Amino acid sequence: MKKSYRIIVLAKQVPxxxxxxxxxxxxxxxxxxxxxxxxxNPEDLNALExxxxxxxxxxGSHITMLTMGPPRAAEIIxxxxxxxxxxxxxxxxxxxxxxxxxxxxxxxxxAILKIGDFDLILAGRxxxxxxxxxxGPQVAEKLKIAQVSYAEEILEIKKEKVTVKRRxxxxxxxxxxxxxxxxxxxxxAPACRPRNxxxxxxxxxxxxxxxxxxxxxxxxxxxxxxxFLNLPEWNxxxxxxxxxxxxxxxxxxxxxxxxxxxxxxxxxxxLQDSDADINWLMKELITNHTLG
Amino acid sequence: xxxxxxxxxxxxxxxADISLELITKGHKLxxxxxxxxxxxxxxxxxxxxxxxLFAYGADTVWLADDKRLEHYTSLPYTSIAKGLFEEEKPxxxxxxxxxxxxxxxxxxxxxxxxxxxxxxxxxxxxxxTDKKKGKTYKNLLLQIRPAFGGNIxxxxxxxxxxxxxATVRExxxxxxxxxxxxxxxVKKVDVDKYIQPGDMVVKVLERHMEESKIDLxxxxxxxxxxxxxxxxxxxxxxxxxxxxIGAEVGASRAAVDAGFADHDRQIGQTGVTVRPKLYIxxxxxxxxxxxxxxxxxxxxxxxNNDPNAPINQIADYAIIGEIESVIPKMIKYYKxxxx
Numbered sequence: 001m002k003k004s005y006r007i008i009v010l011a012k013q014v015p016x017x018x019x020x021x022x023x024x025x026x027x028x029x030x031x032x033x034x035x036x037x038x039x040x041n042p043e044d045l046n047a048l049e050x051x052x053x054x055x056x057x058x059x060g061s062h063i064t065m066l067t068m069g070p071p072r073a074a075e076i077i078x079x080x081x082x083x084x085x086x087x088x089x090x091x092x093x094x095x096x097x098x099x100x101x102x103x104x105x106x107x108x109x110x111a112i113l114k115i116g117d118f119d120l121i122l123a124g125r126x127x128x129x130x131x132x133x134x135x136g137p138q139v140a141e142k143l144k145i146a147q148v149s150y151a152e153e154i155l156e157i158k159k160e161k162v163t164v165k166r167r168x169x170x171x172x173x174x175x176x177x178x179x180x181x182x183x184x185x186x187x188x189a190p191a192c193r194p195r196n197x198x199x200x201x202x203x204x205x206x207x208x209x210x211x212x213x214x215x216x217x218x219x220x221x222x223x224x225x226x227x228f229l230n231l232p233e234w235n236x237x238x239x240x241x242x243x244x245x246x247x248x249x250x251x252x253x254x255x256x257x258x259x260x261x262x263x264x265x266x267x268x269x270x271l272q273d274s275d276a277d278i279n280w281l282m283k284e285l286i287t288n289h290t291l292g
Numbered sequence: 293x294x295x296x297x298x299x300x301x302x303x304x305x306x307x308a309d310i311s312l313e314l315i316t317k318g319h320k321l322x323x324x325x326x327x328x329x330x331x332x333x334x335x336x337x338x339x340x341x342x343x344x345l346f347a348y349g350a351d352t353v354w355l356a357d358d359k360r361l362e363h364y365t366s367l368p369y370t371s372i373a374k375g376l377f378e379e380e381k382p383x384x385x386x387x388x389x390x391x392x393x394x395x396x397x398x399x400x401x402x403x404x405x406x407x408x409x410x411x412x413x414x415x416x417x418x419x420x421t422d423k424k425k426g427k428t429y430k431n432l433l434l435q436i437r438p439a440f441g442g443n444i445x446x447x448x449x450x451x452x453x454x455x456x457x458a459t460v461r462e463x464x465x466x467x468x469x470x471x472x473x474x475x476x477x478v479k480k481v482d483v484d485k486y487i488q489p490g491d492m493v494v495k496v497l498e499r500h501m502e503e504s505k506i507d508l509x510x511x512x513x514x515x516x517x518x519x520x521x522x523x524x525x526x527x528x529x530x531x532x533x534x535x536x537i538g539a540e541v542g543a544s545r546a547a548v549d550a551g552f553a554d555h556d557r558q559i560g561q562t563g564v565t566v567r568p569k570l571y572i573x574x575x576x577x578x579x580x581x582x583x584x585x586x587x588x589x590x591x592x593x594x595x596n597n598d599p600n601a602p603i604n605q606i607a608d609y610a611i612i613g614e615i616e617s618v619i620p621k622m623i624k625y626y627k628x629x630x631x
Contacts, residue, residue: 017440101410105402129440131562132410134398137366141402146494147366149395163497168391171501175365177494252407252453256420256434259445268594268604273613275621281593281609282625290570290591291513291537292630 004060005157005179007051008112009080010123010139011044011065013073017128038072040079043124045192047185050154051122052084052193058157062086064118066111068096068104074208077231081203082195087228089115090208093235098248101130105138107246110239112143120162121182125150136184146177149184208233295352296322297382297455299373299400300333300345301392307333307341309509310388312348312467314460317415318386319349319470324417325431327383330354332376332481334369336362346476347469356481360492363499364392367491370399375486377404382455384433386415389459401457407450408457409435413464413565413584420449433458442561442581463509463565506556511540512569516559516586519546520575520596521615527552529619530574536623542566544582547575560585574615578603595619 015036048063055061065080065088067073077088091111099107112121121140126133133149140147152167155174162181166173167188205222208231212220223230236243244250271277285291296318300311311331318329328351333341335357342353356372373396377385385400387393389411401408414436421428433456435448450456508514515534517527527541534541543553545560559566560582571589576582578594578601586592587606594607595618604610611618 015440017443100407101398102402102405102407105398130410131439132398133394134401134408134410137395137398138402140366141370141399147395147399148494149366150391166391168501171499173496173500174498175494175496252405252450253409253435253448254451255446256449257447258439259447260443268607268610270599270604271609271611273611273618273621278611278618278621279625281611282622283629285570286626286630291626 004058004062005054005119006062006064006117007054007120007122008064008066008115008118009044009048009051009085010108010121010136011048011067011076011080012041012124012127013038013067013069013076014041014127014129015039038075040076041124041127041129043126043128043185043187044076045124046187046189047122047124047183048080048083048085049190049192050151050183050185051120054120054154054157055084064088064115066108066115067091068107068111071208071210071233074211074231074233078203078206079195081206082199083193084196084199088231090231090233091235091239092208092210092233095236095243095247098251099246100251100253101132101134101138102253103246103251105135105142106250107239107241108135108139109142110241111234112139114234114239119160119179119181121145121180123182123184125184125186133184136182140182143180143182145180145182147182147184148175148177151183151185152189154183203229205229206231293381294383294454295327295330295380296325296384297330297332297377297380297386298350299385299387299393299396300331300341301388301390302333302335302338302341305337307344308388308390309467310390310393310460310462312344313462313465314386314388315345315348315350316468317460317465318384321384321415321417321433322349322351325383328352330380330382332356332373334361334364334372334481336360342476342478346474348467349470349474350476352477352479354479354481356483358483360487361483363496364396365492365494365496366395366399367494368487369396370403371488371491372481372483372486373400374403376481377455385455385457387457387459389461393459397457397459404455406453406455406457407448408459409437409448409450410459412437412458412460415458415460415465420451422451432456438561438584442579442584461565506540508540508542508557508559508564508566511566513537513539513572514542514559514566514568514570514586514589515539515572515574516542516544516576517547517553517574517615518544518576518582519550519552520577520598521547521552522575524552526615529615533572533619533623536626539570539572542586544576544579546577546579573603573607574619576603577601578605 063085068091156163301308330352567588
């Protein structure tokens with residue numbers, strides 16, 4: 001039996017679209033990202049948990065976080081380290097900005113090739129800012145490896161065979177797939193474990209070079225003494241990517257128009273919680289054959 | 293060549309509703325474009341499925357019928373769609389935004405390097421002018437979808453890359469048979485030509501599919517509950533009303549997340565889209581995510597203790613009151629006065 005696995009977890013920092021208040025939209029109809037808290041995409045946390053469970057079962061397994069975003073997305077790597085990941089990379093470059101799912105998957109696949117050897121890639125099924133569920137399968141295709149989407153649980157790993165339970169609209173499917181394999185995990189999978197206090201102590205100073213801009217010289221030495229506190233940032237050149245396939249211009253899909261959601265307001269007839277009002281309404285519904 | 297393709301999905305030996313919805317829509321779009329509609333069906337034991345597809349508007353049905361395709365797995369299905377599309381060069385390719393379409397669609401788009409828009413709720417044909425390039429693109433597929441948790445509606449285009457690919461949410465488009473009886477052409481797909489060595493590595497060991505007994509899409513009256521219902525027990529009142537008036541019970545995401553109702557009753561952007569004759573929204577505040585899934589109901593009654601709940605903006609009747617008090621009154625009147 002294989003003793004350990006190399007796992008890459010794809011994770012994204014997203015605006016929390018689940019609790020959008022009135023000030024979330026600007027007057028011009030664009031999203032006011034400043035008021036939306038940036039969070040670890042929820043299903044990516046489910047994916048991380050599945051990775052950590054493999055590491056629990058096969059000590060010596062190695063978990064690498066990979067995220068793409070602005071410099072502040074380094075937070076995602078730290079959140080991974082606090083829970084038991086071993087290292088991580090931040091893909092950050094202005095040239096990535098505006099990438100659609102295809103351009104994003106191209107960038108991620110280049111980074112994965114640079115990381116090198118892996119058995120499993122785990123990712124959330126979809127991110128809550130776009131809800132597309134496309135990046136996982138698109139990465140798998142770029143890497144020419146098999147994929148299992150909608151995974152709820154990794155049931156078993158034996159040597160190079162992985163057994164996965166998938167949660168579909170109408171039921172459950174158990175599939176067996178070989179490594180190397182990309183798995184996307186759904187929100188019905190077990191929630192991720194909390195941060196570990198010891199790991200927070202260990203990694204709380206883990207930063208990228210750009211996050212360390214302007215800090216005092218006295219601190220710099222700790223990054224030489226403890227190289228694991230240095231979170232690598234990769235740009236387009238670092239991953240040998242073709243800039244023509246990245247960013248807005250490298251994305252086949254373009255946003256033509258954005259509109260605020262406005263529902264046609266009707267003049268609702270307001271009724272009170274009285275026998276008279278409710279009986280009147282029910283009579284209307286029966287008379288005009290809406291009911292019965 | 294350059295036609296509109298629908299990659300169809302099979303459900304228990306029949307073409308899935310979502311695929312027929314797409315054929316119906318595709319037939320309309322193809323009429324505007326002056327092209328034909330081609331359906332690609334992959335699976336095993338597909339004899340006869342073409343009849344249904346022709347009736348809804350397909351002109352050509354490609355059948356990839358092979359024992360190895362009995363259960364969907366990503367790799368062989370991708371190889372077939374990719375191979376066929378490279379030869380047929382469709383201008384548009386549509387799939388359902390189901391676990392099938394959302395697994396296969398991105399894989400095919402990645403292989404063909406074409407753009408894919410997920411979860412569209414409307415598709416139109418239109419043009420686009422790129423001011424920077426000074427170029428106007430005619431007859432583009434305008435792919436309209438909610439984004440940012442339903443707070444904005446985006447129109448997406450793929451001006452340069454073909455096929456223009458989109459997945460479409462179940463139930464938002466109507467399936468409708470063509471008025472005239474139609475005949476089309478069946479073409480057999482040479483599966484061996486496309487399947488690559490190594491495509492059959494993923495094995496389906498077990499499948500437990502349940503026919504859901506809940507039919508929200510087909511219900512003409514829906515009693516739906518939100519977080520304001522307060523508890524699973526209070527939801528029983530909704531079931532009772534639904535039983536009496538012959539309705540199905542739905543729920544908002546907040547109610548499902550709170551454990552008041554099961555996931556398969558969820559209506560809204562991340563759930564089912566419904567358009568019943570009557571929608572009774574109980575304790576639903578009316579977040580855009582929910583409204584997106586029920587705004588096309590013919591009549592909306594809101595029962596809410598908050599007169600300012602956003603749901604009242606789109607309701608025909610807003611009953612201001614507590615569920616525990618209003619619903620029993622409705623049940624009582626209906627029991628006494630219906631035939």
